[in-house]
Amino acid sequence: MAVRALIFDVFGTLVDWRSGVAREAEQLLAPYAPQLDGGAFADAWRARYGPSMETVRSGARGYVDLDALQAESLPAVLAAFGIDGVPEAVLADLVLAWHRLDAWPEVPDALVRLRAAHLLAPVSNGHVRLMVDLARRNGFTFDAILGAGYSRDYKPKPALYRDAVAALGFSASETLMVAAHSLDLAAAAQHGLATAHIARPREHGPAGGETAPGVPVTYAAADLADLARQLGV
Amino acid sequence: MAVRALIFDVFGTLVDWRSGVAREAEQLLAPYAPQLDGGAFADAWRARYGPSMETVRSGARGYVDLDALQAESLPAVLAAFGIDGVPEAVLADLVLAWHRLDAWPEVPDALVRLRAAHLLAPVSNGHVRLMVDLARRNGFTFDAILGAGYSRDYKPKPALYRDAVAALGFSASETLMVAAHSLDLAAAAQHGLATAHIARPREHGPAGGETAPGVPVTYAAADLADLARQLGV
Structure with a gap:
């Protein structure tokens, strides 16, 4: 056919996605993590993507969109890189890195x-x-x-x-x-x-x-x- | 805002929609209804659109798309105009008039x-x-x-x-x-x-x-x- x-x-x-998220993370997190390896950060965030979607796929909860899942994953990624003190508005903008x-x-x-x-x-x-x-x-x-x-x-x-x-x-x-x-x-x-x-x-x-x-x-x-x-x- | x-x-x-459906109906039904008033036919078909959607809106049945609803309505419209003998393939094409x-x-x-x-x-x-x-x-x-x-x-x-x-x-x-x-x-x-x-x-x-x-x-x-x-x- x-x-x-x-x-x-x-x-x-x-x-x-990797280059884009790396670029955005390095820019947005520069004041809080000046030596950040953006690529490694992107990899770590992306690694949480599958397990976070599984909470929806499994039926454990209703559909929530990828922005919501990425926002939920972000604190643990930041913690893994030892980054803290990032304002909420910067976190929200970082989630939108996936749109850019x-x-x-x-x-x-x-x-x-x-x-x-x-x-x-x-x-x-x-x-x-x-x-x-x-x-x-x-x-x-x-x-x-x-x-x-x-x-x-x-x-x-x-x-x-x-x-x-x-x-x-x-x-x-x-x-x-x-x-x-x-x-x-x-x-x-x-x-x-x-x-x-x-x-x-x-x-x-x-x-x-x-x-x-x-x-x-x-x-x-x-x-x-x-x-x-x-x-x- | x-x-x-x-x-x-x-x-x-x-x-x-009215001019387009009228044009398509007159063309496709010409062998079966040579004097068809396509505009009146379009109006009659369109009049069944609200009631047919209501069967879904009311919850009486699950979602079916507009092609399905228009196809279901079509026999009664044809009957109202005294048109019969239209082959299935022509009926299916007539439903697609709404796409054209x-x-x-x-x-x-x-x-x-x-x-x-x-x-x-x-x-x-x-x-x-x-x-x-x-x-x-x-x-x-x-x-x-x-x-x-x-x-x-x-x-x-x-x-x-x-x-x-x-x-x-x-x-x-x-x-x-x-x-x-x-x-x-x-x-x-x-x-x-x-x-x-x-x-x-x-x-x-x-x-x-x-x-x-x-x-x-x-x-x-x-x-x-x-x-x-x-x-x-």
Whole structure:
């Protein structure tokens, strides 16, 4: 079946979360932690992302958005780095660092090419406003914002993939999940979606990133421009 | 409070549903009803829209999208016009007439102006794919698609207004509901939203349309370009 719609993971796949969070943390925390290693701080904060989402995925509590989860995680990250005395307003601004991330270099142009032939929507664990802010900052044009906000749950729960397919109205096999993370693609494939892996060897900075899919995929691409070429756009 | 985000009713406010449905009905039903008055057909179909949505709003059944409701209403409309023998494929295409409607003339340019200064999202009783198709056809760029698909219910239920405010992340008073229908604006105002009425004197063809708000509103505009002027963009 021809691909009609592309749905995207965002953090790591379309935007470079580590560099952006590192930059913002170093700037905002400079008065409280002048020697901060922003990359290490970003890694530590990101490490709490999975467990914090699990409190929602497990049903232990109702849906709360990623800003709320990141805000909850932040005090422990600060403590781990020995940082204290940060005013509430700075903490709130630091949570918004996740709204101020830059795209990987080829992404904006590749999205324009892809959108000429396909419907595009993020299916991220980020909520609507977070996606809107990243899209505005980076010049992304999406047809819709799906994902955690739309489904009130977090990937890899089935609702996110199923709701995205239903919302865009093509068959699952005409809907292509695009991600730099094999676990996300494996979950999408379980629901019949086509899958595209994007190599992001620098996602985790010195710790690397997935250079190739660890699961069977429909497309494996070096970057989003390569995926566009493989799709013939 | 300054307006930060605009949310839009779509059928009647941004697009001319009556002319579009009339055109499509006359074309698609020509072999079965050569003398069809497409405008009257559109009116009859539209008249069933409220009662059909009420089956969801009342909780009598779970959320089904507007395509499903329009498809359910269609046989009775055809019967009322004495039309029979229409193949299933034509009926399915006729339901998609609602995806092929044209904007009121000033809307595309006005949305471009408004988007330079505000976040924009439809909050329609149409679902995601329906909004996406109307946006693509008419060159609308939205930041997100909210409304019935996002809230799994129909206006004027509170969830649609509350969910839209929460998704865009501004206060209710910074969020402007834009509609050609006073009932929609009255409901939005109940939840603290700012409101803008757009006059659409030809929405219902010879039967007219709202030329002015019937309830107190924040802005009353002759069309969407006038609203943009009033908002200073």
